[in-house]
Amino acid sequence: MKRFIPTLLLVLAVGAGSRVIAQHATAFDIEDGGRAFESTCAGCHGPDGNLIAGIDFRRGVFRRPLTDAEIVAIILRGIPNTPMPATPGMNEEQATQIVAYLRSLPETFTEPSTVGDAARGQAIFAGEGQCLDCHSVAGEGSRLGPDLSRIGLDRRAAEIELSLLDPDAEIQPTNRFVTVTPRRAEPVTGRLLNHDTFTVQLMLADERLQLFEKSELRDLAFVASPMPSYRGSLDAQALADVLSYLVSLRGDSLP
Ligand code: HEC
Ligand code: HEC
Numbered sequence: 001m002k003r004f005i006p007t008l009l010l011v012l013a014v015g016a017g018s019r020v021i022a023q024h025a026t027a028f029d030i031e032d033g034g035r036a037f038e039s040t041c042a043g044c045h046g047p048d049g050n051l052i053a054g055i056d057f058r059r060g061v062f063r064r065p066l067t068d069a070e071i072v073a074i075i076l077r078g079i080p081n082t083p084m085p086a087t088p089g090m091n092e093e094q095a096t097q098i099v100a101y102l103r104s105l106p107e108t109f110t111e112p113s114t115v116g117d118a119a120r121g122q123a124i125f126a127g128e129g130q131c132l133d134c135h136s137v138a139g140e141g142s143r144l145g146p147d148l149s150r151i152g153l154d155r156r157a158a159e160i161e162l163s164l165l166d167p168d169a170e171i172q173p174t175n176r177f178v179t180v181t182p183r184r185a186e187p188v189t190g191r192l193l194n195h196d197t198f199t200v201q202l203m204l205a206d207e208r209l210q211l212f213e214k215s216e217l218r219d220l221a222f223v224a225s226p227m228p229s230y231r232g233s234l235d236a237q238a239l240a241d242v243l244s245y246l247v248s249l250r251g252d253s254l255p
Contacts, residue, residue: 025100033101036094040087047156048247049105060106071099114240121245124238131242134227137249143207144191145227146175150251160246164239167227177226178202180212181219188212189223 025033038047049057066074075095078086087095125131134145151160162169180200181187188210190202200212200220214220230239 025097025104029097029100030104031101032094033097033099036090036098037101040090041098042153044083047153047159049102057102058105058109060103068096068099068103071102072096075099112240114236116237116240116242116244118241118244118248120238121241121243124234124242125245129230129234129238129242144203144205146172148246148249150249152247152249153251157243157247161239161243163227164234164242165229165231167225167229171225175225177223179219179221179223180217182212182216183218184216187219 037045037049041049045051045055045057049055050059054063055061072092072095074084075087075098076090076092078084125137131148132141134142135148136143137147137149139149155163159170176192177189178192178200179187179189180202188202188204190204190210192200193203193209194201195214198214200214200217202210202212204210230242234242
């Protein structure tokens, strides 16, 4: 009896794969499509898909009505005589997953209830928010936390907002903090810059780099983000302002 199950699953999988209509996409298609969008399309369209005038994938806004098949064709072949390129090496299934992702966006997008002001956000960032104590933008600030000069290109607005409210919810692998306990010294906490078979390299709070031999360590543990949650300490308007400032950071102001 067991033998038949894989065959049945195979038949179902093939059946699902041959449907080209995004409405029938699975959660996995949407997730794969989202990843492909981030790596292939977000550089121009923005992580939220709203950086090209007249096109806003979050809200399902296109310059003209496009069927799923037309979007697949645009992804594969580009739009001639415009900057929208063909995507070499992408097949129809991957393009279909991206379409499924694009079509899914308006279902989850909610218009922000508070409209932010990026200039006020910049002032809060440098002032009462004390963000520069840990972050840098365009070369100014601290290197302890991640550089935010192009955060608006690298992350979706919703992800940035989550970082402000719940810093531990999602931490990029390059932003992790560890505490190492040497055999013969006090524990040290810092940002994990690098590690290989033999060594661990940390950046400490005062931006000093320190290298540890793994063989000299008693313990090494990941610790919570040192970033405080701003839920409550910044009000809804200030949070919206900071968020619009961060979303506007696309690296243009880099030297
Ligand atoms: C090099 C920058 C660039 C990249 C990369 C890029 N696009 Fe575009 N895309 C554009 C531009 C610019 C336009 C507007 C073209 C025009 O003038 O009509 C566009 C148009 C489109 C349109 C037509 C929208 C409409 O309303 O007519 C779709 C759909 C689209 N892009 C999807 C994608 C997807 C999906 C990806 C990733 C697989 C992608 N694009 C990658 C720049 C880019
Ligand atoms: C005490 C140090 C500290 C302060 C103060 C701080 N942060 Fe952070 N922040 C970090 C660290 C460390 C990380 C990386 C770990 C994580 O994601 O929580 C981080 C992560 C982030 C991220 C996510 C970055 C990414 O690549 O995904 C954003 C956005 C951010 N901070 C914005 C801010 C803003 C805005 C403020 C001020 C209102 C602020 N931070 C204040 C230390 C700090």
